[in-house]
Amino acid sequence: SQQGEEDPQALSIQEGENATMNCSYKTSINNLQWYRQNSGRGLVHLILIRSNEREKHSGRLRVTLDTSKKSSSLLITASRAADTASYFCATDRGDKIIFGKGTRLHILP
């Protein structure tokens, strides 16, 4: 069963703009991770945020976690063409890690 659900399913923005993707989940988690998948490739880990953290930064990435709302957001600032990819949230419940269906991000030149 799907634990994390990303929103929107697809997003197209102009290069240089910020991109925001959201993830909602259903049960309590230990941590939440975001991954990127380029077309035809495996998933690559971007950032992990633990359940006792509210915000985390890594370069142009900013992740927030609201455990009361069971939701997380991934913000990519100053988007670049190379950011075109699918982005997945993965929720770690302690017994297993479940991925959502992803958001397809397309950066327009």
Place this chain on the structure above:
Amino acid sequence: DAGVIQSPRHEVTEMGQEVTLRCKPISGHNSLFWYRQTMMRGLELLIYFNNNVPIDDSGMPEDRFSAKMPNASFSTLKIQPSEPRDSAVYFCASSSTLGNTIYFGEGSWLTVV
């Protein structure tokens, strides 16, 4: 480190044939995962191992699927007999322990005709 290595990268097989996918996890990682990705169902966890022992195989679709991990550096996912609906990308992934970053292989692209 070479990362997670999967083989074959691409396979086309006829319905009814046996398919064996192979995976070498990152050295020192204790957890190994098999995922299947399709457009319709997204990324599904099929099975994961911890210290070579299957912990949760509830995602394995049916008895035609089986997975083994005979040692810390090798795992197989077998489909016998294969069916067209098994066509998907199968990812192997590993992590140092459950809950840590998961490292994915490049996937095995399976087409069953």
